[in-house]
Amino acid sequence: MYDAGSHYNNGRPGQDDQFKGRVSHFQDQLQNGNASIKITRTKMDDSGNYSCDFPRHQPSQPFIVELLVGAAPEPNIKTLDHKPDWALLQCEAHGYPPLRVEWKDSAGKTLPAEEPQISKQGRYSYVTVNITVTKTDDYSCVATQKNISHQVAAVIPVHIQGAAPEPGSNTGMVIALVVFITLFVAAVVGGGLYIKHLKKDNCKKGSTPVATDGKTDDEQRNKMMDNQ
DSSP states (O other): ETTTEEGGGGGGGGGGGGGTEEEEEOGGGGGOOOEEEEEEOOGGGOOOEEOOOOSSSSSOEEEEEOOOOOOOOOOOEEEEEEEEEEEEEEEEEBBSSEEEEEEEEEHHHHHHOOOOOEEEEEEEEEEEEEEEEESSSSEEEEEEETTTTTEEEEEEEOOOTTTTOOOOOOOOHHHHHHHHHHHHHHHHHHHHHHHHHHHHHHHHHSSSBBBBOOHHHHHHHHHHHHHO
């Protein structure tokens, strides 16, 4: 209630105890026709239909706003079992309005999981969803409140020791290719040096000795015979 500057926060009586100290308006916006209010520390009991009416405006034109207050704490994630090549994860979430619980990978892709186990306690719904994963990644359990589309999530990192390389990954192929090229180059260089060494030895064994004056040994012997 606001009437010519008198309202519940400056001494005007009549406010319901449920809202005392939690409701305020925008004083500087009233001149622009903005009669909005702000409710702090909201509770689920605050849910309901709120009306705004200008009594001195004729004909009366009340406006109705529906407020739905939900509650959903962060989901609880744990590892139920872990083997070298897979892990079994469990997500437990509860809240109001009813929840939709999904598992997602680090890229935001929704993953196939086991059928949700759903129970209710009062107005709260409790949902448990298990999933088996086979690769290293950060996995998220996302709980969405259906009526208001509000989301809350929790993340768990998982390391799979025996995880196979991702499709399209060619790291192993590249390493093998580098090793092959290195061995091939080493073989070619080594083989070339060995062949060069053999050729050098053959040249030494098959060549004709040369005397110090530039003549072969045969020429020297013939010359000595002629001199005799």
